[in-house]
Amino acid sequence: MDEFASIRHWTDGRQAAERLREQGVVIGIGDDAAVVEAPPGPGEGGALQWVLAVDTMVETVHFNTATMGEADVGWKALAANVSDIAAMGGVPRHALVSVSVPRAWEPARMRRLYDGLYACAEHYGVAVVGGDTTSSPAQLVVSVTVVGTVAAGKAISRAGAKPGDVVFVTGPLGLSAAGLHWLLAAVHGGEEAVPLTAAQAGGTAALVQAHRRPAPSVRAAQLLAARGTVTSLNDVSDGLASEAWEIANASEAKLALRETQLPISGSLAAYAHRCGLDPLDWLLYGGEDYVLLGTMNAEDAAVAKSAMTAAGMPMYLIGTVEAGAPGVELIRIDSRLGGGTGRYAERREPIRPRGYNHFA
Amino acid sequence: MDEFASIRHWTDGRQAAERLREQGVVIGIGDDAAVVEAPPGPGEGGALQWVLAVDTMVETVHFNTATMGEADVGWKALAANVSDIAAMGGVPRHALVSVSVPRAWEPARMRRLYDGLYACAEHYGVAVVGGDTTSSPAQLVVSVTVVGTVAAGKAISRAGAKPGDVVFVTGPLGLSAAGLHWLLAAVHGGEEAVPLTAAQAGGTAALVQAHRRPAPSVRAAQLLAARGTVTSLNDVSDGLASEAWEIANASEAKLALRETQLPISGSLAAYAHRCGLDPLDWLLYGGEDYVLLGTMNAEDAAVAKSAMTAAGMPMYLIGTVEAGAPGVELIRIDSRLGGGTGRYAERREPIRPRGYNHFA
Numbered sequence: 001m002d003e004f005a006s007i008r009h010w011t012d013g014r015q016a017a018e019r020l021r022e023q024g025v026v027i028g029i030g031d032d033a034a035v036v037e038a039p040p041g042p043g044e045g046g047a048l049q050w051v052l053a054v055d056t057m058v059e060t061v062h063f064n065t066a067t068m069g070e071a072d073v074g075w076k077a078l079a080a081n082v083s084d085i086a087a088m089g090g091v092p093r094h095a096l097v098s099v100s101v102p103r104a105w106e107p108a109r110m111r112r113l114y115d116g117l118y119a120c121a122e123h124y125g126v127a128v129v130g131g132d133t134t135s136s137p138a139q140l141v142v143s144v145t146v147v148g149t150v151a152a153g154k155a156i157s158r159a160g161a162k163p164g165d166v167v168f169v170t171g172p173l174g175l176s177a178a179g180l181h182w183l184l185a186a187v188h189g190g191e192e193a194v195p196l197t198a199a200q201a202g203g204t205a206a207l208v209q210a211h212r213r214p215a216p217s218v219r220a221a222q223l224l225a226a227r228g229t230v231t232s233l234n235d236v237s238d239g240l241a242s243e244a245w246e247i248a249n250a251s252e253a254k255l256a257l258r259e260t261q262l263p264i265s266g267s268l269a270a271y272a273h274r275c276g277l278d279p280l281d282w283l284l285y286g287g288e289d290y291v292l293l294g295t296m297n298a299e300d301a302a303v304a305k306s307a308m309t310a311a312g313m314p315m316y317l318i319g320t321v322e323a324g325a326p327g328v329e330l331i332r333i334d335s336r337l338g339g340g341t342g343r344y345a346e347r348r349e350p351i352r353p354r355g356y357n358h359f360a
Numbered sequence: 361m362d363e364f365a366s367i368r369h370w371t372d373g374r375q376a377a378e379r380l381r382e383q384g385v386v387i388g389i390g391d392d393a394a395v396v397e398a399p400p401g402p403g404e405g406g407a408l409q410w411v412l413a414v415d416t417m418v419e420t421v422h423f424n425t426a427t428m429g430e431a432d433v434g435w436k437a438l439a440a441n442v443s444d445i446a447a448m449g450g451v452p453r454h455a456l457v458s459v460s461v462p463r464a465w466e467p468a469r470m471r472r473l474y475d476g477l478y479a480c481a482e483h484y485g486v487a488v489v490g491g492d493t494t495s496s497p498a499q500l501v502v503s504v505t506v507v508g509t510v511a512a513g514k515a516i517s518r519a520g521a522k523p524g525d526v527v528f529v530t531g532p533l534g535l536s537a538a539g540l541h542w543l544l545a546a547v548h549g550g551e552e553a554v555p556l557t558a559a560q561a562g563g564t565a566a567l568v569q570a571h572r573r574p575a576p577s578v579r580a581a582q583l584l585a586a587r588g589t590v591t592s593l594n595d596v597s598d599g600l601a602s603e604a605w606e607i608a609n610a611s612e613a614k615l616a617l618r619e620t621q622l623p624i625s626g627s628l629a630a631y632a633h634r635c636g637l638d639p640l641d642w643l644l645y646g647g648e649d650y651v652l653l654g655t656m657n658a659e660d661a662a663v664a665k666s667a668m669t670a671a672g673m674p675m676y677l678i679g680t681v682e683a684g685a686p687g688v689e690l691i692r693i694d695s696r697l698g699g700g701t702g703r704y705a706e707r708r709e710p711i712r713p714r715g716y717n718h719f720a
Contacts, residue, residue, distance in 0.1 A: 026409055026515065027448075027515060027517055030610075031448065031517050031518055031610075032413065032443075032444040032445075032447035032448055032518075032593075032594060032595055033411045033412055033413035033444045033445055033447070033448045033450070033506075033508075034411070034412045034413070035409050035410070035411050035412075035448060035450075035510065035515040036409065036410050036412065037407075037408075037409040037410065037512065047397075048397075049386055049395050049396065049397045050395070050396050050397065050410065050507070051393045051394070051395050052393055052394045052395075052396065052454065052456055052489060052490060052505075052507060053392065053393035053394070053456070053490065054456040054457075054458050054490060054491060054492050054503075054505055055458075055492050056458040056460060056492045056494050056501075056503065057494075058460050058494050058495070058496055058497070058501075059497075060497045061460075061494055061495050061496070061497065062494070083392075084392040084393045085392075085393055087391075087392035087393070088387075088391065088392055088393045088395060090393070090395075094412065096412055096413070096414040096505055097414075098414050098415075098416040098458075098503045100416060100418050100421075100501055129412060130412060130413065130414060131414060132414050132415050132416045132503075134416050134417075134418050134421055134422070135418070135421050136418055136421070136499070136501070137418070137419075137420045137421065137498070137499055138497070138498055138499070139496070139497055139498070141416075141418075141460055141496070141501045141503075143414075143416065143458045143492075143501075143503040145412075145414055145456055145505040146393075147410070147412060147507070148393075150395065152397065155386065155387060155395040157387055157391050158391055158392075233392075234392060235392055250390075250391075
């Protein structure tokens with residue numbers, strides 16, 4: 001375990017001094033604790049509050065050696081927390097990394113894990129300021145804490161959805177779960193991560209990438225939060241159904257989602273078709289999408305969507321908030337009622353708060 | 361895993377609203393992330409910086425079911441981080457808790473773990489603001505992050521020791537390692553934690569308590585930091601030798617420790633005598649003491665010690681900082697040279713930076 005004795009071994013020289021300065025790092029990795037301050041620079045006028053999140057990934061529970069490479073684990077462990085900060089309307093700034101390393105691991109595997117983690121950190125401008133490395137009797141456990149900032153009083157919780165609001169998401173859903181489905185089927189007992197080339201050959205590269213390298217909606221969160229019209233915000237870590245229920249419960253309102261508005265990507269539709277499965281199951285219950293689900297004033301929704309499109313980001317308006325007991329409903333088209341007339345009826349199905357069950 | 365699905369199950373109603381308010385908690389457990397601000401109230405005038413630390417405890421690496429009860433694990437996982445914040449001169453304020461729970465665990469065990477964690481949180485005034493609960497295939501893994509504050513520019517690193525400074529510690533050393541030694545010998549293959557009554561009968565209760573319920577020197581750190589004369593500070597998590605080396609390396613100085621000044625408690629001396637072992641080994645290399653090791657201006661050391669005593673806290677002046685290549689030396693009495701004359705000679709032994717090896 002000597003190679004793993006100090007996190008410094010994996011972290012020395014990985015980030016430029018400019019990155020650390022830009023994020024207000026006073027003392028970084030290497031002391032008992034890190035010391036940080038409100039970052040300097042323009043755009044930070046006014047009081048700040050601090051946003052704190054932790055997320056843990058456990059081998060055999062959230063991934064295995066076939067579904068994720070070490071670099072993927074590093075990327076995703078940080079990305080999941082970056083997504084939580086974005087879901088409060090915050091800017092991610094500092095990360096602390098705790099890794100419990102199986103005794104059998106080669107040092108090169110830890111190096112790759114940190115490669116992925118630092119790639120994600122650089123992508124989102126996050127300064128890695130500390131950590132703890134311990135040995136683990138069997139499985140890899142990676143726990144990351146991210147600290148971010150938000151303008152004082154401007155954090156967006158789950159609790160503000162109001163009847164009449166529009167429900168939106170900032171990206172397609174279900175890809176990660178479908179990617180995992182393909183990966184688990186592609187595994188042939190090997191210890192190595194299934195190569196992305198195999199997914200490219202199988203037409204599922206986008207799904208596998210969504211599972212391994214999720215891209216949290218940090219910029220979308222900033223753009224939307226700045227409008228002042230977002231009333232609730234969650235990131236989709238446990239699946240649309242589960243997250244919509246969290247907003248519904250916290251806001252004491254009903255979310256009515258329209259099936260026809262749900263974003264089903266071409267990759268997802270094609271793979272579901274090939275498998276003879278309903279993509280809606282992945283979309284509603286899959287989880288680990290790390291896009292944002294939120295509600296906003298209806299008057300601003302169309303303009304916000306235009307602004308998002310102009311900034312190069314997708315936004316889907318998928319339903320409305322209604323008064324009533326907390327709940328989530330899916331409005332579906334009942335094609336059986338058309339009877340060749342071209343007319344159709346709608347029906348409402350209650351959606352259960354079932355979430356993502358990892359590998360269960 | 362349904363009982364473990366949400367950290368809220370273990371955390372609801374555990375802390376008074378007053379505690380959360382006092383620590384500046386804006387949004388606590390239950391959303392994507394917590395939001396906190398500089399705590400209100402007197403004594404906080406001036407700019408603050410934020411102090412961040414993470415520490416992880418792994419079953420079979422740092423403890424097992426015989427050496428620690430669940431509540432002990434909860435207490436110690438938080439205490440280790442509280443100690444890191446204290447070692448920067450900071451005040452611990454907020455905690456995030458990640459627990460990976462073995463599938464076989466009864467819900468009552470998680471409840472006890474949180475009992476211990478919250479007991480420690482209340483003792484140190486820390487607000488638990490978030491966390492993540494996942495399942496674990498086999499071992500319990502507890503990772504805690506603590507966020508604290510320090511007056512801007514006043515954090516005390518390892519790097520400021522200067523020749524002429526006095527070396528001090530804020531409590532006795534080696535107790536935790538001796539307690540673990542007794543616990544490992546007392547284990548008879550049972551799954552239950554060795555009861556404290558057995559340690560009381562064996563005269564080792566103080567050692568076992570030091571191992572299971574370490575009491576970080578938060579108040580001592582505050583009192584000492586306020587004097588403005590402390591030049592470096594570390595907490596003794598990996599043993600005196602290892603921590604002294606960290607200060608020596610970071611400060612580019614030599615630490616000369618006097619054996620006759622090292623604080624050996626009565627319990628430690630008695631137990632070492634009974635085992636026929638040298639207490640110095642536990643004291644230098646034992647670790648997990650969570651007292652503070654530091655250096656300070658020599659002129660202030662005696663006054664600081666009086667102030668500490670007046671405030672009801674121990675402080676031991678154990679050596680001096682010398683110029684020279686980074687290193688740690690122990691000044692020992694060479695009794696062989698006395699020859700019945702009552703006179704003695706000193707000799708210096710280099711101390712290796714060997715640290716605590718957990719259960720290895």
